[in-house]
Amino acid sequence: MSRRDTQFDTAQSVAGGERSAEEIVRECFERITTTDVDLHAMLSHDADRSIALARTVDAARASGQPLGPLAGVPLAIKDNMCTTFGATTCGSKMLERFESPYSAHVVERLEDAGAIIIGKTNLDEFAMGSSTEHGAFGATRNPWNTARVSGGSSGGSAAAVAAGLVPAALGSDTGGSVRQPAAFCGVVGLKPSYGRVSRYGLVAFGSSLDQIGPLTLDVRDAALMLGVIAGHDARDSTSVNQPVPDYVAELDQPLAGVRIGISDEYFGDGLDDDMRTTVMNAIELMRDEGAKIVSINLPHMKYSVACYYVIATAEASSNLARFDGVRYGYRTATPTGVVDMYESSRGEGFGEEVKRRIMLGTYALSSGYADAYYLKALAVRTLIKRDFDNAFEHVDVIASPTTPTAAFALGENAGDPLAMYLQDIYTISANLAGVCAISLPCGHSPTNLPLGLQLMGPAFGEERLLSVAHQYQRHTDHHRKAPPSASAA
């Protein structure tokens, strides 16, 4: 059970009849039982339902029916995506008992592909955070070192994949929430281009920034999963109607001639020395394999954290207005009137970080301040986008560290929101610009914590991005290293 099978291999073994889906799903629940007590990656899971679904897959295979590309693969999804089974809590007391009457687009796509969604993973409340310590139901610990955070906000999904609970999982990324926990937990995390994957059924945080993305053991799995969830959905007006390439088939494009951009803005103050060295080594390796390293300029990158925290919080303040205790979700026990019902339900139902961001965003949109904050931030966002447009005229991908440091200790940044916000300094600009980006393991710190390399590509440039990342993995084995908790089990 130390083996961490990829999604790809799991699907192959089911399709080839080497293993039954039921056997795979049962093993998956055994690992959850033994390992997740320490990690707390899962918020909910349903063994009976999953085993029943696995039997359907096995029966379908036995009777010779065609199987989907993910048939029999157990997956977990972040608990901010709606499912008609179980609760959809968003890691919040507000939605602790909320059961959605409909499923998110990605859930439908995964199930149509034959995947078995075994449960929902932990997150920072409403995806607001970088450590998965800010949920109402406790922190998720890092499988590499349980005194460390798993990153966030998709920390549950990252930890679940790293620990081998499931071969792959979905997260959502508003400012780095897939990539940063992937880096901290030593797995691959992909944030697709804005509009590539439908947001229908993803509980919104920052609507113009949110994208759903895979967390996987390797790049091939990310390509496989993206191929399943990407594509147009008429229910999401921002989902773009563009054909979905066969990402797996395109992975073998060689590194030779690929232009990789590097920018000083990603290697300045605050970057850990080990991280700098490791990422530079990764870039060197790609140069050795024939890639061309090109120096680029992203002059407005330095404003991205400020810009992001205005736009994301402004949108969040509006998106979270619907949680009022009127129709669903938490309602205060004995409201004295309608205003008190609103104030007390929201005051008691939301955690500190969510309330902080709602207030920030409300302020940024208020009359008299909107010009100085929200509209200014939109203008800066346009400049950042333009920086990327310009850069991608000269390079195919941009390489950088995913995070300034390896996973920090639980509680280390809990009292310092600003330090926490700076965790996303390298990831945020991809969301602001709407481009695609991936984090992949590129080494380990002296204390054996994973370090992440970030590659960014132009909007709808996932094919090239994934192939460069895959070629890097062909020449390295950082992604094959399992955390001690997974190997010890």
Next chain:
Amino acid sequence: MVDAQIAVRPIIGLEIHVQLLTRSKMFCGCPVRFDDPPNSLVCPVCMGLPGALPVINRRAVELTILTGLAFGGTIATHTKWDRKSYYYPDLPKNYQISQFDLPLVSNGHLDVDVGHGEHRVRIRRAHLEEDAGKNVHDVGGHTLVDLNRAGTPLLEIVTEPDLRSAEEACALCTGLHRLVTYLGVSEGNMKKGQMRFEPNVNVAIEHDGVEYRTPISEIKNLNSFRAARDAIDFEIDRQVAAWHEDHSYVLGSAPNENRGFDADRGVTEFQRDKEAAQDYRYFPDPDLVPVNVSDAMLNEIRQSLPELPDARTARWVKDHSLSVEDAATVVGHRATADLFDAVISAGGPPAIVIKQFVNVWLSHAKQRGVTIGDLGIDPERMAELAQIVADGTISKTAADRVAEIMLARNRFDAGTEDASDTVTPSVARTLPTTKANNAARCPSPLALAKELRLLQVRDTAATDVWIDEVFAANEQAVQDAMTNPKKRKAAAGFLRGQVMKKSQGKADPKLVGELIDKRLTGSA
């Protein structure tokens, strides 16, 4: 203190909400219907469930553009959607999707005429938004929320403050109602709240050469023309009286207000200060993409724009010599106006056709609760009925009788039931209306007149016999007509009517008039 020197000039603008006639809601596929069981027409989108996203109803955009073109507005080539934030239990997302700074339509106008010439009212803007649900208060001590209406497309039309009286404001409301129902953009059913008015009212008071302006009141949510007129009238008087106290009720010193109207007591009541105005925190809705109106789309909608009532009235007055008043009775309902044009095209003499529309067809339609078109008489037959009146073949009175028989025979020729009472609107609409069917079923008015012996009698001797009988039976009227100049006209008219009745409509009214006049004056 009564001050003889003051001059009061009301300044009135209107915000009008019109519910658009679309099959589905503004941002989801739920049907738009009234009176269904509470919360039966809802989905994750219009309930504001977590993760649900809006999708624009293209039809609502088209209807808005159509309306904008009809009142001469400028159509935006690029527009977007904004969120307007406020908390209310009937607003599921606690923001309303609306249009803030880029409305679909701007700079239009509508003319009103309340008896002293046309007055142009500028329309500042018209934009699309979603309606809220409904709070149902005091149900077992609770307030319940019904979201069936939530997400219904609303067109909000905002005029400049160009209206000068409650009467003008009311005329604008009715004119707009006529326009949107004519265009088929809205059903305009006031009882269902499909049109709601919010006047902004203040007054300019000139006193000893100084002009004072009172604070602006916005009167919320009026749902009838009468309420709009009464509320504005009350509000004008109230503001003038408030100013009279010590001249301090003026803009800048006293706050603008939101007021409600109590229709039972006929008064407006304070709701809240607008100075403490809510901050709606408008910002572009990131869930929706901007709308670009292409030239092709605009042209297509422009081509679907029908001839509008004012233009049609002008054409009828010019080409058919109709009076504006007569035209007005027919022009407001598009299908009826189309039918009128078809009857004229089929050779109906306009002067007679319009009278028959108003006095005959419309009254039959009203009795049945349908429109004239639903009566199922084809335009050729209507034209023929007017022709045989025009050429003196039958009298107007006889034409009424012929029309009744036409309707009766047209509907139920197989001897099923008696005609007139049982026709319900739904039945009427399902009756065959193709020309072939009508030609077969609808009898020729001339043939009917012959069959019923209603052809006009122009024989003096026969007419004199009827007159003899009527004069003998109505001595008092004859006396009045001959001796009392004040009553002469009425009495003579009465006698003519009696003769027509006696002849069962067959007498020639002109001849009857001449013969009666001769007798009355000859004997005097």
